[in-house]
Amino acid sequence: MENIVTVQEAVTAFAPxxxxxxxxxxxxxxxxxxxxxEVDFLDAQIVTLDRTPTELDTRRLRRARNRVLAARRDAANLSAAAALPEVGA
Structure with a gap:
């Protein structure tokens, strides 16, 4: 009979x-x-899954979607600004 063992070092050790x-x-x-x-937007969507959205739910969804769009816009602007070479003064 052959013993089955795990290799502890391979399971728990992580190389740098x-x-x-x-x-x-x-x-x-x-x-x-x-x-x-996006997590806030997903939370707002989850709240409305099992019921008809109320006016408050609709506002919450709209605001959450607008925050996602604004965050994506800001992230795109930051990455674009980082990619552009600086103009000498």
Missing amino acids: WLEPTDAELDAVEAEMPVIAA
Whole structure:
């Protein structure tokens, strides 16, 4: 009979190269306003799944959608500004 064992080191150990880099963490941080706005929008949608949306629900959905659009606009403007070369003064 042959014993079946796990290789503990392979299961629990993580090499340093598996961790996110500073650039990846910065990219996630830059996207956090968009992610938070999308979560709020999703929450507003979930509330209305099992009932007919009231006027208050409709306003909440509209405002949440507008926050998502604004966050996406701001993120796009930041990435575009970062990609443009600076104009010398």
